[in-house]
Amino acid sequence: MKTYIAFLRGINVSGKHKIPMAELRELCGSLKLRDVKTYIQSGNVVFKSELENATELEVVISKAILKSFGFEVPVIVKTSSQLRDILNNNPFESEDEIIRKQVYFVLLNDVPKVEELTKFKAEMYKNEEFLISENCIYLKCKVGYGKAKLNNNFIERKLKVLATTRNYRTMHKLLDLSN
Structure with missing residues (x-):
């Protein structure tokens, strides 16, 4: 199993x-x-x-x-x-509690099409950084996710894929529960 x-x-x-x-x-x-x-x-x-x-x-x-x-x-x-791979590949990994509270994982159900990815990669927003992998967008929101322009709905609309977002703490807790 x-x-x-x-x-x-x-x-x-x-x-x-x-x-x-x-x-x-x-x-x-x-x-x-x-x-x-x-x-x-x-x-x-x-x-x-x-x-x-x-x-x-x-x-x-x-x-x-x-x-x-x-x-x-x-x-x-x-x-x-x-899930372990997603967490291990996090480019925003840090021991700093402040940084960890700024890190989010946007999980994608499909690999976005190249055209959408190309357009999306050109997006830039103040106080937000992101890195796209095959099945996850790593998101760092320096002023918090609640104020982020790169939120889940925006990402779904731009990439035309289903997504859901979780914070750093939740992702690590889920990995712990799965072991």
């Missing part, structure tokens, strides 16, 4: 798309996912599965949420080794 992390996009934000974590764990268990753990209310699920296809897991979880809760939730699934 492989260990996976599911990142649900846009749940429990501003009172919309509410999914209690206990119900989410129960739902995932009913899908034959094992050792299900959730972390904070923003939709992070660590689990084990015999399925070897992350895309298939994304569809299964998303459809189950629609059936159980009545709304669509985009889901991005990564293996624990993919």
